[in-house]
Amino acid sequence: MKRCSNCGSENRRNAVFCSSCGFKLNSGGSNSWWKKQSQTSKVLIAITIPFILIIAIAITATVFSDYGTESDYDSVDATGGSALTESYLNKFKGNGISFSYPKTWTIYTPEDKSSDAVVDLKSYDMGINSIMTVYKKPYTLDAEALRDIWLEVCYEKGDTVEYVKEIKVDGNRAYAIKSFYYSNGCGEHEYIVFTDGTYEYSLLFTSDDISLIQDDIDTIIRSFRVE
Known part of the structure; x- marks a missing residue:
């Protein structure tokens, strides 16, 4: 059953409008959680997500950079050798x-x-x-x-x-x-x-x-x- 947030009446699960007061019922979809958040919460979420993404990108770049700086066995310096060769x-x-x-x-x-x-x-x-x-x-x-x-x-x-x-x-x-x-x-x-x-x-x-x-x-x- 789906309860009307306006009058409290019970309605069928797939009802779109309340059978008692005609109020549009909450669909319970993916937007329902977001709609319940306060304006302050929404602002904090909007700020935090990009910050997390930036940190993740920086960590990934560091890992790949470390791989790129590993010594190459084929490299030979100008005098014809290295510690490896x-x-x-x-x-x-x-x-x-x-x-x-x-x-x-x-x-x-x-x-x-x-x-x-x-x-x-x-x-x-x-x-x-x-x-x-x-x-x-x-x-x-x-x-x-x-x-x-x-x-x-x-x-x-x-x-x-x-x-x-x-x-x-x-x-x-x-x-x-x-x-x-x-x-x-x-x-x-x-x-x-x-x-x-x-x-x-x-x-x-x-x-x-x-x-x-x-x-x-x-x-x-x-x-x-x-x-």
């Missing part, structure tokens, strides 16, 4: 250059070492043969010309070029070229070429599968410094 890195320094490289790589001297080669490294990790050579010579060509020369070398050898992209090495504009070679077996190259205005630098990576040493290449490139 030092344990698995070696560092080469000589002939005006320096860079960090994983301990899975070792420095060696090939039988046909080029006069322009500063250092040669090799790795046999996860069953993958990989080598790296750093070339340095006096500046005569800009980065674009160096890129074009290496591309010409690729095409003359019949290699397939997968991509050419612009990157940065020690703040200098550089180009990365990835290609597949088929002569004397199959494999992949990645060339990194740049100049600092005094010398030209070319880094050549050769591997059975470049993708498996991409992290190593990234570590070397990020830490590479011209001194």
Whole structure:
């Protein structure tokens, strides 16, 4: 039964108007609680709810900010290492250059070492043969010309070029070229070429599968410094 708030008479539950006095009955819906609140209560509620929402948003933002500042294992600082990465890195320094490289790589001297080669490294990790050579010579060509020369070398050898992209090495504009070679077996190259205005630098990576040493290449490139 529904009691009339005007005359107190009992009415059917679904009645809209009182059968005795004709007064509109309270529907008991979602607005009934709000209508019973005093004006002061309504003001306090209106002020409190936004304040609670602001606090909730601030807490949520703090939590996500904490996650965003966690250290990233892949990050390497300007000198080629951090407390997290030092344990698995070696560092080469000589002939005006320096860079960090994983301990899975070792420095060696090939039988046909080029006069322009500063250092040669090799790795046999996860069953993958990989080598790296750093070339340095006096500046005569800009980065674009160096890129074009290496591309010409690729095409003359019949290699397939997968991509050419612009990157940065020690703040200098550089180009990365990835290609597949088929002569004397199959494999992949990645060339990194740049100049600092005094010398030209070319880094050549050769591997059975470049993708498996991409992290190593990234570590070397990020830490590479011209001194």
